Amino acid sequence: METVTLTIKSQPVLFLEADNITPDVFAGKSAADIASLHAYEGRDQITLGKYFDVAGKAGATAADTKIVVKGDVSRVKYIGMKMSAGEILVEKSADMYVGGWMQGGKLTVKGNVDAFAGLGMQNGELIIEGNAGNYLGAAYRGDWRGMQAGVIRVKGNAGSDIGTFMNGGTIIVEGNVDVHVGTHAEGGKIIVKGNGKSKIGGQMVEGEIYVFGTIDVMMPGYKYIEDVDLEVDGVKGKFALYHGDLGERHPKRKGQIVYGKLYQKI
């Protein structure tokens, strides 16, 4: 695997929209080719070379390419957008849309990310070692296709509206989350190892949400069913199972009505 290293030289005046920073676009390109790829700063089209020193070279394919992003890129959006293979390592924090519509490969951010990380994610692995913003693994505004598959792991906390319109895949937040979790979800699994607040699983049709800590306000559309013993992300324990959101339509499968499942650790 070949490695390309991008080191930010100076902070852009406006936020940089850099959806070209992906193994797919870099594949087969030299450092000079990569430096001449475009990005947007406001309405101006600029080259990546304006803000980044580019070292190394890309592999022949996306799968053979690793990108290391050095320095503070908390003003750079869309890193790893639509990436299908290969690897990206962001050593500090990044702005919005990290790994948006990601299709495969592995993307790691050592710092924090802002909103919309893993938006509409189709597959792959997204690891955020710091905190994540709002709309993690959700659907783009208006879309009904949130996260479809793959794994998102956040070692810190996450914001509000995570997993909105989620259809598949797994989101693990090791810290706490803000309001609205798995709204409108029709599949997938959300594990919150810290505390939840309110509106967890609102209008959820199908899918699973696990909360290890407290829930400030339970949605009225959830009904307690039974206590179950489970192992969730390596943690064994007893969970209270709730079915919901009872205000929403629910499909029938093999004669059984399928509900959204909310498990709270006892």
Next chain:
Amino acid sequence: MSEYLIKNGFVFDPVQGIKGDKADIAVKDGKIVKSSEISSKAKTIDAKGKSVMAGAVEIHAHIAGPKVNEGRNYRPEEKLFGYTPKKTGSRMAGGFSIPTTFKTGYEYARMGYTTAMEAAMPPLYARHVHEEIKDTPIIDEGAYPVFGNNWFVLEYLKNKEIENVAAYIAWLLTETKGYAVKIVNPGGTEAWGWGLNCISIHDPVPYFDVTPAQIVQGLLEANEYLGLPHSIHVHTNNLGNPGNYETTLDTFKLAEGYKAKNKFGREQVLHHTHVQFHSYGGDNWGNFESKSKEIMEYVNKHDNITIDLGQVTLDETTTMTADGPFEHHLTELNHLKWANVDVELETAAGIVPYIYSPNIKVCGIQWAIGLELALLAKDPMRTFITTDHPNAGPFTRYPRVMKWLMSEKARKDQIDAFKYSDKVVAATHLASLDRELTMYELAQMTRAGPAKALGLAHLYGGLKPGMDADIAIYDLNPEKPATPDEIEAAFSRARYVMKSGTPVVVDGEIVSHGNKRTLWVNAKVNENPQVVRDIKDKFLRYYSVNQANYKVANHFVPNPYIIEVDATQ
């Protein structure tokens, strides 16, 4: 003004009966003229080895107005990755099933379409429709106000007052600068306001107590009483439901015995739109099947009706119609987001995204039915190509529809690509149809036919001297067989398009915004004090706007082409 001579092309013109002969087309002052009438200064355009046709005419699409714009508003996800930036000569354009106004004009023009009709204008929001029409470059446009659920119409028809209906139509066409009488789910959309629907043409509308059959027939009579350029334009009840072909045939039969009465050369008294959605057999989605043969047998035998297809293009699209109850039915089926609007006293609308997937049996059958209608048509002058944009697919897929109609191989390839091809074949007739439309038939279905049905045969649809110089040149050489993909590519990007004598597309790119016109009908009737009083009364009692603020003022329509109709005799 400029003169042009288009030389050496293979010309297809149903108006003059030219079937691919080499001929020169001369243009002067925006009109087609005889070659002898232009000077030696005329600019020559070499069309050697290419096909030349009149600009195509769109008879039914939802391309302007509040419903379309609501679709744009509530589908931001559709526009996310589809924008093209501003270029010299063209503005930023985006969207797929609900393109921006600019993209609408550009895409029609690039395909060689030079005229398009907005198929459903809510009268109260006519100003919005005209604002969008004004912002759609190049193509001439008109809009059909909807009448089939209008309280005035329902009340007059309850008392069988055809003259009053005619006077109201004349008033509303002038007031809204509308083009024709559109009927959507007659009575059913009003019933929807009561949580009900009219499934057959004999279900009475709540409160008004008239039936869809009475509404259609009454509006048909009023339309012919006025002698409007277009006939009534009908989307009948029971759209999209298995077994609905009987409702469709019942609706067709309402036109029996009527003859067209107008000075525009129009011969039909009823145009039925997107017939694909109305040609379904079976009684559930499991035994759903094509009834295109029954439908086309009737259409072929009755020359006072015309139809358009509503061809499914197998895309992700956005359905939008004034058929409010149908859209609710659809959102219950696919669970995707639903928008619903009521337009006081007049109509309603609903919007739901829809994915016509080749992996779903029903979608494959719908796709086949549309093509069957065209391939079973004996008279291509009465069957027109549409996708009911954006309901069955975006209009930008016309080249693909043309490919399917012109190539049996292309159809077979698509059938083979279906997940349930055996089931689709079993429920349809398409696999047994080997007809391939000719370029001449295509020109009939997309040019001369719709122009005639709209009463615009004097302007559009042909290349006869005296007609508007709307001309499209395609990279298709009839002497060399084209592959299906070459057919689609050629119709997607015309080599050259002229609108009213102005070159607007050269080598597939927009070179000018042209000088688009808005077509509307100014119908005069004898003074009718009752209708005048009723209108005033309704505005005082029910409308939330003042009558003086209802009219579409002239500045909304800066470049009108007014068609005068006089029914005062």
